[in-house]
Amino acid sequence: MSQKQKKNSKVAGATDASAKAGTSAKGKDASKSKSAQVAEARAERAAKKTRKDKAKKTLSKTAKYVLVAIGCAAMLLSVSAMACSGVLNQASSSESYKLTGGVAATVNGVNITEDTITKQIMSVRTRGGYTKDKDWAQYLVDQNTTPEKLRKSYIESYAKQYLSEQAVKEYNITVSDADVQKAYDDAVAQYGGKDSFERIIKAMGYTEDTYKPLLKSRLEQNKLKEKVAPAKDATDQEILDYFNQNFDTYNDARRSENLLIKVDSKATDEEKAKAKEKAQEILDKINAGEISFEDAVAKYSEDTGSKDDKGDVGWDKLTRFVTEYQSALNGLSKDQISGVVETNYGYHLIKCTDVFKLDGNATSIDQLPDKFKDYIGNVVKTQTQSAAYSKWETEYFDKADIKINDMPENVPYNVSLDGVTPTSEKGSAATTSGSNE
Numbered sequence: 001m002s003q004k005q006k007k008n009s010k011v012a013g014a015t016d017a018s019a020k021a022g023t024s025a026k027g028k029d030a031s032k033s034k035s036a037q038v039a040e041a042r043a044e045r046a047a048k049k050t051r052k053d054k055a056k057k058t059l060s061k062t063a064k065y066v067l068v069a070i071g072c073a074a075m076l077l078s079v080s081a082m083a084c085s086g087v088l089n090q091a092s093s094s095e096s097y098k099l100t101g102g103v104a105a106t107v108n109g110v111n112i113t114e115d116t117i118t119k120q121i122m123s124v125r126t127r128g129g130y131t132k133d134k135d136w137a138q139y140l141v142d143q144n145t146t147p148e149k150l151r152k153s154y155i156e157s158y159a160k161q162y163l164s165e166q167a168v169k170e171y172n173i174t175v176s177d178a179d180v181q182k183a184y185d186d187a188v189a190q191y192g193g194k195d196s197f198e199r200i201i202k203a204m205g206y207t208e209d210t211y212k213p214l215l216k217s218r219l220e221q222n223k224l225k226e227k228v229a230p231a232k233d234a235t236d237q238e239i240l241d242y243f244n245q246n247f248d249t250y251n252d253a254r255r256s257e258n259l260l261i262k263v264d265s266k267a268t269d270e271e272k273a274k275a276k277e278k279a280q281e282i283l284d285k286i287n288a289g290e291i292s293f294e295d296a297v298a299k300y301s302e303d304t305g306s307k308d309d310k311g312d313v314g315w316d317k318l319t320r321f322v323t324e325y326q327s328a329l330n331g332l333s334k335d336q337i338s339g340v341v342e343t344n345y346g347y348h349l350i351k352c353t354d355v356f357k358l359d360g361n362a363t364s365i366d367q368l369p370d371k372f373k374d375y376i377g378n379v380v381k382t383q384t385q386s387a388a389y390s391k392w393e394t395e396y397f398d399k400a401d402i403k404i405n406d407m408p409e410n411v412p413y414n415v416s417l418d419g420v421t422p423t424s425e426k427g428s429a430a431t432t433s434g435s436n437e
Contacts, residue, residue: 097412100114104116104151104407105155105158105404106401106402106403107401112159118411125413134420140417140420141417142422142424146417147414155404163396163397164224167396168223173220174223175223184211225385228392233381234380236365238384239377243362243368243376251356252357253315253372255316255352255354255356256314257297259279259348262275263345263347278347279348283340283349293351294310294311296349303345314371315369322344324341324342332352336352
C-alpha cells in the first residue's frame with residue numbers, strides 16, 4: 001500500500017492492514033502474561049469508567065492501542081534495575097493492607113519478593129474498587145481465575161521480563177538515546193502532534209521522561225527479535241497459500257478513485273446543500289464527457305490524501321472505508337462512476353477502477369494484483385517472524401531455573417471462592433426463571 005493511501009483518512013478513516021499485522025505481533029510480546037494483562041486492564045476500566053467514557057470521544061481507536069501497550073509495559077518497567085541488586089522488588093507500599101515478606105520465586109537465583117507480587121495484585125484490587133472480599137471473589141470468578149493462578153501469572157510476568165532483559169544483554173543489544181528520541185518523535189507525529197500524544201500518555205499517568213524508558217525497552221525487544229528471528233521475505237508459494245486460506249477475505253475486491261467535496265462537521269444545512277450541488281455539477285460534467293474523472297479529481301477534489309494520486313484509494317479489501325462509501329462501491333462495476341455519495345467527510349464521487357474476482361482458488365501467484373502480493377507478503381513475513389521468535393523465546397525461557405514457592409495463606413488478596421458463581425450464569429438463571437413464570 002502506498003504512503004498516500006495510508007494518509008487517506010478522509011475516505012477510509014481506515015487502518016492500514018500492514019500496521020494491524022504489526023500490532024498483532026506486538027500484542028504477543030512476552031513482557032506480560034495474558035491473564036495478568038486482562039486482570040489489570042479490566043480493573044482499570046472498572047475504576048475509571050467515567051473518565052474513559054469521556055476519553056473515548058476524544059481519542060482515536062489507534063491511540064487506544066497505545067494506551068494498552070503502555071499499560072501492559074508499566075508494571076514491569078523497573079525490573080532490570082531491581083535485578084541489579086539480586087532482588088526483584090518495588091518501593092515500599094503505603095497501602096493499609098499487611099505485607100507478608102518472603103520470596104515468591106527465584107529466577108536464575110534472583111529473588112522475586114512476595115511483597116512485589118502482592119502490591120501488583122492489590123493494585124488491581126484497589127483500582128477496581130473491590131474493597132469487600134465478596135466483590136473481589138466475584139471478580140476473580142468472573143475472570144475464571146483464583147488467587148493462586150493470579151499470583152502465578154504475575155510471577156511468570158516478572159520472570160519473563162527479567163529473562164528478556166537478560167537476553168538483551170547476552171545478545172549485546174543496544175539502543176541509543178537518539179534511537180529513543182526518534183521513535184518518540186515518530187509517535188508524536190503519528191498521533192496528531194505533541195499535545196495530542198502527551199494527552200494520550202498522560203491518561204496512563206506518564207510524561208515524556210517516564211514514557212521514554214518504556215519505549216527504549218520496546219526498541220530493545222524489537223532488536224532482539226530481529227537478531228534471534230530475522231524477518232524473511234515470503235515466497236510466492238507462501239503468499240499463494242495464504243491467499244487461498246483466506247480466499248473469502250480477498251475475493252471480489254474493488255479498487256477505486258475518489259473525488260471529495262469536503263463538508264465541515266459544523267456546517268449549516270445551507271453549506272451542505274451548496275457542497276452537494278457542487279459535487280452534482282462536477283458529476284454532470286463528467287457524465288457529459290466535458291472532463292475526465294481523473295482531471296476532475298485534480299481540479300476539484302479536496303481529499304489531500306488521494307488527490308495527488310489521481311484519486312486512487314486502493315483496494316477495499318486491503319483497507320477499510322466508511323460504510324456509505326463501501327456500500328456505494330459494492331454496487332459498481334469496473335469503470336463505473338457512482339452518484340453523489342454522502343459521508344461524514346462530505347460528498348464523494350466514486351469511480352471503480354478495477355474488480356478482482358476468481359471463481360475458485362488461485363493456482364498461480366500471477367493471478368493476484370501486485371498490491372495483494374505486497375500486502376499478503378508483509379502479513380506472512382510478520383507472522384513467520386513472530387512464530388520463530390515465540391519458538392526461540394519458549395526455548396530460552398525453558399532453560400531458565402525458575403522456582404515458584406507456595407503462596408502464603410495470609411496474603412491480602414487470598415479470599416475464599418466457595419459458592420461464588422460467574423455473573424453471567426446468574427444473569428442466565430434469572431432470565432430462565434423469569435421465562436418460566
